[in-house]
Amino acid sequence: MNPLAVYIHIPFCTVKCGYCDFNAYAGMDGLKRDYTRALLREIELRHEEVAARNITSIVFGGGTPGEMPPGDLTAIIDALRSSATISPDAEIGIEANPGSTGPDDLRQLAEAGVNRVSFGAQSFDSEELRFLDRIHSPEAIDASVANARRAGIASVNIDLIYGLPGQGAAAWDRTLQRALALNTDHLSLYALTVEDGTLLGRRVREGSVIMPGPDTVADLYERATTTLGRSGFQQYELSNWARPGHKSRHNITYWSDGDYLGLGAGAHGYLNGERYENVAHPREYVRSLRGPASGPRAAVSSASVPERSTAIFDWVTLALRLSEGFEPAAFAARFGACLDDVIGPPLAECEAAGLLQRDRRGVRLTRAGRLMHGEVSVRVLAHLRAGTPAHED
Ligand code: SF4
Structure with a gap:
């Protein structure tokens, strides 16, 4: 059976971070229920395309999927289970913000088959977290990792961001050491990038925020490469380090030309040589899946076979x-x-x-x-x- 990765986009966040240009929205919690219904409908409409596939991974990304009612995420996993075969060793992952997915939620998700959680930790420095508009504390990261472990989730990842304005090597080293002390299975490190249309982009243009130069950013990356290598992590991708047995199979699909089904607002997919993208706005996405007569591409806004x-x-x-x-x-x-x-x-x-x-x-x-x-x-x-x-x- 042909393998297939499934990505499900959850576009809701409590706060829109100033640096973020993801398809994510704050203040739309009232749409969550309809959004879940739309996702279930999209899975139903895609049934024939996925029926003969073997799902090797399912990832809920966002946005902040960890803030969805766990029952909704479970219903989506169950719907996929009835549409296609989910491999017994499939990676089922969820992105969450520290402090916003409680121990009971994590337990419920683990029972539904979630075996990987990725916390958007970003930094262990309170001031850096404030600069990034993150609403969690460094302590919330520690507590969330412990809760995920207690819930029995097999792979725990944390994301960190480096290259913040004024971030020196010492501050970055402290964040790395706090991360290593948590003994997670996987680390993803991203350089802070300035995107057009974001608050950070405006502040940089106006000159109220000065970003570090490329040599400083490269130095921070190099330090992390050395530190993590000495701590038993294997770098398997530009931004990703894993302990043995904990690489992200889902992301490897993206880098290895594998097929993936993208579900949800603004999700991208790559199926049988064709790339497609769903309508970006959550309301429009929900609208596109209302009513009885719509085909498998009801939510698709563009599709093409690359030259x-x-x-x-x-x-x-x-x-x-x-x-x-x-x-x-x-x-x-x-x-x-x-x-x-x-x-x-x-x-x-x-x-x-x-x-x-x-x-x-x-x-x-x-x-x-x-x-x-x-x-x-x-x-x-x-x-x-x-x-x-x-x-x-
Ligand atoms: S929590 Fe993540 S997805 Fe949401 S706004 Fe912040 S960076 Fe973007």
Whole structure:
């Protein structure tokens, strides 16, 4: 049976953080019930597409899925169970904010099959948390991890953000040490990025917030790489570290060209070579799934099969996010062409610049290259855009 990952977007948050450009909304709690009904309807409408699939992972992301009534999330898992086969060892994960998913909720979710929880901890420094508009305290992170453990959830992750204005190495080290003391199974580290249309973006433009330079951010990333490596974590992706047996199978699907069904407002999906996106606004999403006569794409706002050069770019740049990189044979099997014939020149340039390593095991970024993934991607894209007509369809 064909494997399938399922992503379910829950767009509700208590507060909209100033740096966040996710499809997430505060003050819409009144819509939660209708939203769950719409998700159940979307699953029903997608039934035929997923019936022959083996679901290997289900992830509730957001937004703050941990603040949904656990019974609603359980109903969604049950609906998927009746539509398709869920693999007995499937990863079933949920994103939650520290302090906002209580011990009873976590227990209920664990009973429904949730075996992975990811807490948006972001920092253990109260001032940094305030700057990020996070409403939890450092102590709430400790308590939430302990509650998840007590509930019997097998994999516990925390997300951290680095590269905050004024954040020095010492402050970042303290956050890392507090995170390590929790003995979680997985850590995801993200650089704070300034997105257009966010409050942070406006404050940076106005000059009231000064972001650190790229060298400072790179230094913080390097420190984390060294610290986590010494603490028994394996870096398996640019932003992700795991203890043995705790890599996120769901996210590996994204980086490995696997199929995933995206459900919910603004969710993206990739099915049988086609990429699609659902309508973004939760009210519009709910509206699109009301009434009896709507097909499996009732909530889809756009869908397309990527051109070959786009598909190659996506495949290579996503695979290079993985520490193990990829094998040229896998590229040849996917695209029916030799890797060197298609993108040999930019790969050779990156290898000469020390960003890329090639050997019998395949192609992967070097440690220096991990800081320059964007640069490698730009070179690959420029080459593909310049055209390799012999290999285009
Ligand atoms: S809690 Fe997460 S998803 Fe919600 S607004 Fe903040 S950063 Fe965005």
